Amino acid sequence: AGQDMWGGRFSSKPADIMQAINVSIGVDQRLWSQDLAGSRAHCRMLIKQGIIGAADGEAILGGLETIEGEIRGGSFPFRDSFEDIHMNVEARLSELIGEPSGRLHTARSRNDQVATDFRLWVRDACDRTGHQLVALQKALLGRAEQHAGDLMPGFTHLQTAQPVTLGHHLMAYVEMFGRDASRFADARKRMNENPLGAAALAGSPFPIDRHATAADLGFDRPMANSLDAVSDRDFALESLAAASITAGHLSRLAEEIVVWMTPMFGFASLPDDLTTGSSIMPQKRNPDAAELVRAKTGRILGSFVALSTVMKGLPLAYSKDMQEDKPPVFEAFDALDLALTAMTAMVAALIPNTERMAAAAGAGFSTATDLADWLVRELNLPFRKAHHVTGAAVKMAEGKGVGLAQLSLSELQSLEPGVTEAIYKVLSPEASCASRQSFGGTAPEQVRARIADWKSRLK
Ligand code: ARG
Numbered sequence: 001a002g003q004d005m006w007g008g009r010f011s012s013k014p015a016d017i018m019q020a021i022n023v024s025i026g027v028d029q030r031l032w033s034q035d036l037a038g039s040r041a042h043c044r045m046l047i048k049q050g051i052i053g054a055a056d057g058e059a060i061l062g063g064l065e066t067i068e069g070e071i072r073g074g075s076f077p078f079r080d081s082f083e084d085i086h087m088n089v090e091a092r093l094s095e096l097i098g099e100p101s102g103r104l105h106t107a108r109s110r111n112d113q114v115a116t117d118f119r120l121w122v123r124d125a126c127d128r129t130g131h132q133l134v135a136l137q138k139a140l141l142g143r144a145e146q147h148a149g150d151l152m153p154g155f156t157h158l159q160t161a162q163p164v165t166l167g168h169h170l171m172a173y174v175e176m177f178g179r180d181a182s183r184f185a186d187a188r189k190r191m192n193e194n195p196l197g198a199a200a201l202a203g204s205p206f207p208i209d210r211h212a213t214a215a216d217l218g219f220d221r222p223m224a225n226s227l228d229a230v231s232d233r234d235f236a237l238e239s240l241a242a243a244s245i246t247a248g249h250l251s252r253l254a255e256e257i258v259v260w261m262t263p264m265f266g267f268a269s270l271p272d273d274l275t276t277g278s279s280i281m282p283q284k285r286n287p288d289a290a291e292l293v294r295a296k297t298g299r300i301l302g303s304f305v306a307l308s309t310v311m312k313g314l315p316l317a318y319s320k321d322m323q324e325d326k327p328p329v330f331e332a333f334d335a336l337d338l339a340l341t342a343m344t345a346m347v348a349a350l351i352p353n354t355e356r357m358a359a360a361a362g363a364g365f366s367t368a369t370d371l372a373d374w375l376v377r378e379l380n381l382p383f384r385k386a387h388h389v390t391g392a393a394v395k396m397a398e399g400k401g402v403g404l405a406q407l408s409l410s411e412l413q414s415l416e417p418g419v420t421e422a423i424y425k426v427l428s429p430e431a432s433c434a435s436r437q438s439f440g441g442t443a444p445e446q447v448r449a450r451i452a453d454w455k456s457r458l459k
Contacts, residue, residue, distance in 0.1 A: 005087055019080070027326050028085045029078050032071050034120035035085050035113070036064055038196060041216035042108055051107060051206050056100035063097040064089075084323075085117070086110050107206040108199060111230040111318040115195035118325065120217065122239050123191060125333045126184040132340040133181040133246070134458055137174050139347040141458070144170040145451050149444040150354045151361035151429050152267070160364030163429035164442040166352055171450055176249045178454070183242040191235030194219035198229035201317035231317045233307065233325050240304040240329065243336050247297040250339050254294040257346060261287045267360070268352045274345060289342045296335040303328035361429040365394045365404055370426040370435070379418040389416045403427075 014022070040061060047057035067089060070076035082088040087110075093101040148167035153160045194214035197204060203226040210222035223229040260267035270287060278284035306328040310321050368390050375386035392415050397404050405427040412419040425431060437443045440450070 005090065019083075022083060022320075023080050024084045024323050024326070025078055025080060025082065025088055027330065028114075028117075028323075029088070030330060031085050031114075031117040031121055031326075032089070033068075034117040034124075035089055036068055037120060037217060038113060038116045039064055039089065039104060041213045042196060043104055044216065045209050045212045046103075046106060048212065049207050049209055051208070052103045056103050059097045059100040060093065060104050063093045063101060066096055067092055084110070084114075086113050107197070107204040107208050109201075109230075111200050112195050112198040112226075114322075115198070115230050116217070118233075118329075119191055119195060119235055122236050122329060123188055125329075126188045126191075126239055126242075129243070129246070129333070129336060129340070130181050130184045132337065132344070133177050133184070136340055136344045136347065137177050137181075137454065137458060139344050140170050140174045140177070141451055141454055143347060143350065144168075144174065144447065147352065147354065148447045148451065150352070150357065151433060152357035153361045153364065153366055154442070160360070160366050162369055162442075163361040163366050163432045165433055165444060165447055166354070166357060167444070167447045167451070168442040170347075171447060171454075173249065173253055174454055177246070178457075180242065180246040180249060183245065184239070187235065187238040187242055190238065192218075192220045193223045194221065195223050195229035197222060198226035201227055201230050227317045231314070233311055233322060236325055236329050237304065237308055237311065240300070240307060240332055243332050244297075244301040244304045247300040247336060247339065250343050251294045251297040253343065253347075254290040257290040257350070258287050258294070260352075261285075261290075266353055266356050268350050270346060270351065271349050274349055289346060293339045293343050293346075296339045299335045300332045300339075303332035358429070362403065365397065366429060367404060367427045367432045368394055370432045371404060371423065374423050374426045375416060375419075378420075378422070379416070381416075 043052075043057055043060045043064070046052045047054055052060075067076065070092075076092065078088055079091070082091045090101065090104065093104065144167040146167075147170070148165060150166045151163050152166045152169060154162050154164035154169070194210060194217060196213045196217070197208050197210035214220070214222050257268065257270075259265055261269060269285070270289075272285075274289055275285045276288045278286065307325055310324045314321055371393060372383065372386040372390040375381045375389060376383050379386075381389070393404060393407060393412060396411060396415070397407055400407075405424060409419065409421060412423065426435070433442050433444065435443065437446060440446065
């Protein structure tokens with residue numbers, strides 16, 4: 001059992017509770033492929049440096065190959081008695097090849113081993129997430145292109161503000177998810193250094209080659225301080241921070257889908273296969289997937305809080321507290337994976353009710369700002385004065401139960417004598433959108449130009 005690895009100075013077996021609190025194989029078996037990669041790189045380096053003999057080294061590499069086959073085939077015996085993935089692999093190696101297995105751990109500790117395995121896992125997770133973000137961006141781009149000229153109300157305070165296009169609205173998320181992807185790419189760059197060879201904490205007296213294992217594992221360089229190498233988990237925290245921000249963006253989009261799907265808004269629906277019904281209310285069609293995407297944010301941000309709390313008071317170097325680093329990271333990336341995949345499916349399948357959106361875009365006096373701007377531009381009114389006149393026009397229209405464009409010329413002239421027929425041209429939501437040609441504005445030409453930029457960037 002586990003104490004075979006370190007039992008020399010012990011006279012009794014661990015108590016059941018010692019083993020129960022200490023065991024992590026149920027969680028860290030997910031690191032198996034990273035653990036095998038790290039062991040192979042370490043073994044090849046030991047052979048090359050003449051630290052172990054070639055025959056022993058070949059036996060070890062052969063045994064690791066067999067273990068990989070067993071794990072892939074589902075026959076590998078994961079055993080609680082061996083605490084974690086590292087000891088499970090080493091124990092099995094010993095059963096498979098006998099004595100030479102004992103040489104693999106030369107110039108290595110589980111401290112640098114686990115730091116290496118975990119870094120490799122988080123690096124892969126960041127890469128995977130980056131690809132999923134691009135897939136989501138592409139789905140949004142496709143929909144934005146389709147609806148680059150379709151009107152919807154733009155909101156502030158969730159009150160009608162100014163007309164925008166649905167394409168413009170969707171492209172806002174393309175920008176957000178683009179920054180999210182760049183955060184993962186940036187975190188990857190910083191984390192891509194090799195902890196292996198830090199050994200327990202102080203480095204190794206053996207003539208190891210940390211540059212060689214770095215190259216073998218795709219790291220840019222060895223970490224420069226052995227204490228730091230086995231102690232820090234900032235790479236995991238940084239990835240969880242990026243995951244939390246991404247989850248926040250997903251949550252906002254999910255919230256909008258939920259709101260759009262309420263019958264009161266009626267802006268969009270989802271096909272049956274992406275909604276659920278109610279067991280009591282026959283009329284219901286619920287956006288559960290969007291709600292769960294919104295809710296996953298709690299788990300993901302919670303994981304960041306959990307791990308930073310584990311790490312914050314630990315003296316250098318390794319403490320067993322750090323074994324608690326894996327559950328939050330696995331949980332967060334599992335949740336993010338689901339959320340990104342579900343969101344991509346919803347974006348691709350969303351059925352916008354463009355008529356209803358367009359009608360709402362023109363309601364709520366959404367072109368009041370355009371009216372005020374016209375007074376400034378054509379009559380040279382100070383903006384504050386124009387704002388006041390427009391407010392009076394809104395009040396008048398509201399009192400009559402009509403829109404701004406339904407006020408007669410003489411009614412408008414009663415508020416500002418200089419008003420002419422030409423003012424009606426700026427009062428439609430189409431004109432309002434089309435006029436916003438500033439870079440990044442909602443005019444369909446602008447939206448299409450940004451879509452083209454992103455398409456070439458994501459190619
Ligand atoms: N299971 C441990 C972890 O995940 C491996 C490292 C153990 N190191 C030690 N010194 N006990 O952190």
